[in-house]
Structure formats: C-alpha cells, structure tokens
Amino acid sequence: MADLLTTEPGALPGEPPATTGLTMQQAINRALAELLEEDPRTLVLGEDVGRLGGVFRVTDGLQQRFGRRRVMDTPLAESAIVGMSVGLAMAGWKPIPELQFDGFAYPAIDQIVNQLARMRYRSRGALPMPVTLRVPSYGGIQAPEHHGESLEAVFAHVPGLKVVSPSTPGEAYRLLKTAVRDPDPVVFMEPKSRYWDRGPVDSAAGAAEDGPEDEPRLRIARPGRHATLVTWGAMVRRCLQVAELAAADGVDLEVVDLRWLKPVDADGLAAAVRRTRRAVVVHEAPRTAGLGAEISALLMERCFADLRSPVRRVTGYDVPTPAGPLEEHYLPDADRILLAVQNVLEN
C-alpha cells in the first residue's frame, strides 16, 4: 500500500476528474441566481459578496444582475451579518447570508445559537426564520488559521438549526434550493476544497418543495457489499477514491454521502449499514464529540445486533486545524481510511 501515501484527491486512477459540467461554485452561483429570480423576497448578503463576487466567486455577477439591494456587501462583522439576517427575516424577507470562512462563524455564534436558532421558538412560531447561512467549510486547501475548520458538530448540536453539506456540483445546486425553501434556519456547509470540481448539474431536478423531510436525505454515492463508509462534504470524494483502491484488492466498499447532518437520515443509514454489517465514519473535524460519535451511537442503537464489528471513526485529531503541510497529516487520508476498513473487516 506504499503508493497510497501519495494519494491526492482527483489524481487517482479509476476516477478521472470530470472535465464537463459546472464547477461547484458555478453550480451554487446558478442556484442562487435562480432563487433570487424566482422569489423577490430573497436576499444575498455578506462580506465581499457583491462587487467582488465573493472570495470564492460563488456570488460572481449576482450584484450586477440583481442590484445592490438584493445582493449586499456588508461591513466586516459576522455577528451583525447574522443578526441583521434575523431582523430581515422578522420583516418577512428570506436572507441568504454568507460567512466568508468557517472559523469566522465563531464571532457570530451568539446570533446563530441564541438568536437565529431560537427566534421561532421564543415567539411561538410568530417569527419564523427562513434563513440559509452559507459557510465555506472544511480544510484541504492549506489555508491560514480559521480558514479550514469543520463546525458541523457545533451547528448540529443547536436546537432549531438544520445542517446540510453537499459533495458534488449537482448536489450543491439541488441542496441549496432545498435549504432556501426550508422554512427553518439551515446552515449550508460548502466544501471549499471541492469548489473547483466539475460535474453535471440537473436544473430540472429542482428541489424538494417541503424541505428535507420529504426526500431521501442520504445518498448512496457508491453501492458496495463488504463495508460502509459514512461521510459527507469534501470527504465523500476521498472515500470514493478509497473505494476504488479497495476494489483493486477485491474489497467492495459502499460510500454513504450523508448530505443532511441534521436531520440525519437515521433510518436510511441503519438500512445501509445493515446490508454490509460494517461501518467506518469519516470526517475532518476533531474526533472527540464530533458528529462521528453521533453516527456511531445511532448505528449502535439501531443495528447493534447486525453489526459484525464496532463502528470505527477516521477523523481529524483533537488539535486546532494545523497549518500548511501539516494539514495532510490531520485530514483523513486513504491509508488511514483503509486501515480502519481492514480493521472492521477482520472482525
């Protein structure tokens, strides 16, 4: 397995990177444009989302097309961006705020947790919060500190929030539409290392009209028989690569793209794992109290008797996301995932 140490996303045999379709940032851009077009109460706001088109160009051209009233550059203050979105929702608007990077959700945490997530509850439904908070997330681009973090467990722990994370351009397009149409606040975690991936975007696919409860929430990204990799966001592609490598050794891995991190499709997950009876959860966030613990517990509760092996977790470590080249040591790589697969298969 020595050659696996050099694995790079998109550089593996068996899964050449797509050269057709839209990039993920183009797919999200298209979804935003269509959302702004179809609902005049929809607004985009955030730091540098207007004239610049966002630091990842996700909102490129939207201000030119929809004007400064619908696509707003805000001052640099994350708490006020989220707080203002709460007020806009109270006034009957549907804001889609952007926090420029994951780590800068922390300055806004009071407005996210104490305000956005609770206003509906506090007002007994009088003040619903149809707000979709876009957060470019996860590592993989060797960015500076606070620019490569994985906060899904933080968000998923908060009553009143929903959390979704796409893995492909087509998924990003569709899931963003579902999120914005959801009447509840949704944190939309975009895997920034996948922004430049290309893939087909089916505009006709639309989105679930009534939110994530009405559609299959997880996606079998690759069917397999011997063990199930459960993952989301940027790690979906890595797990698909791992599955290709394992296939060369005769191991048939299933890859589950969870998509909705809250609500987790617990029934769908249990059904998938019951088929292989072995599961490995893969995520970038630190292990302790990470979402992998929740997944593992759900599997214990729902299919303990079917499991042939304890659920394993391959995760980041309990350290701040490290700088530069150390990030490769931190993020789950193919070898670590394969080792965990080997472990669950040996039981």
Added chain:
Amino acid sequence: MDTNSASPGRGTPPGPPDPGLLRRLYRDLALTRAIDRESLALQRQGVFPAYVQVLGQEAAQVGSAAALERGRDFAFPTYRELGAAVALDADLTGYLASHRALWHGGLWNPRECGLAPLNAVVGGPVPHAVGWAMGAQLDGTGGCALAYFGDGASSQGDIHEAMNFAGVFRLPVVFFCQNNRWALSVPLREQVAGGSVAARAAGYGMPGVQVDGNDVLAVHTAVAEAVRRGREGGGPTVVEALTYRRAPHSTSDDPTRYRGTPEEAAEEAEWAGRDPLELARRLLLAEGAADPEWLDRTDRAAALRARRHADEVAALPEPSGEEMFTQVLEHPTAALREQQEEWREWHGYRADWEVAENG
C-alpha cells in the same frame, strides 16, 4: 449629574405640547407603574419566580415607544421594557406571562403590536433592529425600528456592529439607550468609557442626543424626531435617556452589596425626588392638559386594569409540554418527533403512576 439636560434639540418640543398626547403619555405611565407594582406583589406571592422592576424608568420607556406607529414600526426590547409594551398596546397579560416563566419570549404576538419577544441577551436584539429596518427600507414602508438597550449593554460588541451597519446603510433605526446608571452592580463610571453612550454616535456618522429620561415629554420629543428622520431617509440616531434604576436589578438581587456610599445614597435620593410620574403630573397640570381629578381617576383606572392583568396572568394555564417540541421547527426533524413521542409516553406513564399512587 446634570439631570436638567433638556435643551433645544434635546427633547424640547417645538411648540406647546398637544394635551391629548400628554394625557395619553400619563395614562401609559400610570398603567406601567401600576402593573410594575402588581408584578412585584405577584413575585412576593410566589406567582412569579422573579421579576425585574421598571421603577424609575417608566418615562424613558413610555416616551420612546409612544413615538412609534403601531403596525408600521417595530420595537426590540430586552427584558425590562414593560413601559414599551404598555405604550405599544401589547397583550399585557401575555407580556407578563414571560415573568411567570410560562414562555421565554412571552405570550403576546410580536407581529400584532410591533414588539419583539423578550430577549435576555443584552445587545443581542440590536442587530435585529438593523435588519428589520433594512427590510422596511427595502419595502418602502417608512417603518422605523427602535432598539432598546442599557448602559451595560452598550459595552457589547453587537451594539457597535449594529450602529456601524445602520450608519453605513443609513437605516431607519433609533438606538435607544436607557442609561439607568447601573449595569446590575457596576456603576456607569466603570462601564462606559467617556461616560456617554450618545457621544459614540458621532463615530458611526449619526446624531446622538442625551435627554432627561425621567421627562416623558422630552423623551417622546427626541425619539419622535429621530423616528421622523429615519422615515425621511435621514438614517439612524442614538438617543440616550438619562435615568436611574431605583429598584434592585431583579428580585433576586441585593443592591445593599453595591449601593452603599453616601454619594450613592444621595444620588439615589436625588433620582427618587425626580419621579417620572410626579414630573408628568406637574407637567399636565402646568400645561392645563388635566386637572387633579383626572389624574387621580387615571391612577385608579390604571390600578384596576393592573389588577385585572395580574389576576389573568396568575390564572393562565401552563403551556402543554407538547409545545416544547412543536415550537422549535416549522418542519420538525424525525429525531425531534421521536423525542416528543418518548416524552408523551413517559408523561402518560407518570400520570398513570401518580393516579395509582394518589388515588
């Protein structure tokens, strides 16, 4: 401290005050005072687990909220804005329900009266006022937002972010600071660098005025002017009402631990001598807007109505436990529905068990 800070442009009405307005303000002041008194009694009787008195701040709250137009404007309170609820004609029994701890945000409908739910994070609702004002501006309603906060909350980052946003976008927001000189136990001099919240407005490119917060007409005039400026596209304003919290921070607080020096006692006595209702009575009499008999009758009517709200809130049923689950999300998650079912089963089991135990 100079409590006679009302000067031209600082809450002085341009002409003789409208007698109808004066009577309306007094009615609201009297009702606020009466409900405040009943609420304290309800806390002493054990109906309210705790209460936050408004005593001394009635004029600041009534004068500011009365400058709003119901249905067009929106006020964003903290947890001590009974006077605003009165002036906005909120469902006051529903308002008091939050002090009975029946529901965190209260049981009134914020959309009906333009008063947001109670908020215990001081400073937290102030950015909401800015966002709401942005929405009103986009809709072209001419609506204006009024954000309540205190001298303590003025230290919060959210206040500064909100003021800056409102200044940049020139939004119709009145940042209304009730400077009651005490942030729980910490006095103004240890809380607000420079001593003035209004002075900060200049840095955010908006006017800032200080008014005598115990003079209901001065407050009303200053806020009405700020609201008018907002409606006309003139952007936000900071109004700092100088007042005094005469009661403890809450019924759980013991101010003898921090308000002890002779200077502090003198200050307290000075403010007690400038009671907002007493000042308003004098004003109405001096302006010929009312006679003593009208004032007494108004006080009696307020006492009766306060009593009615007190009786009503004490008699309100406790909310159903189901609502813990149903109010969180418009589309509850499967996990939440499962937990609701789990609670329901346990609740039913416990009820059966209690019947079996107690007959």
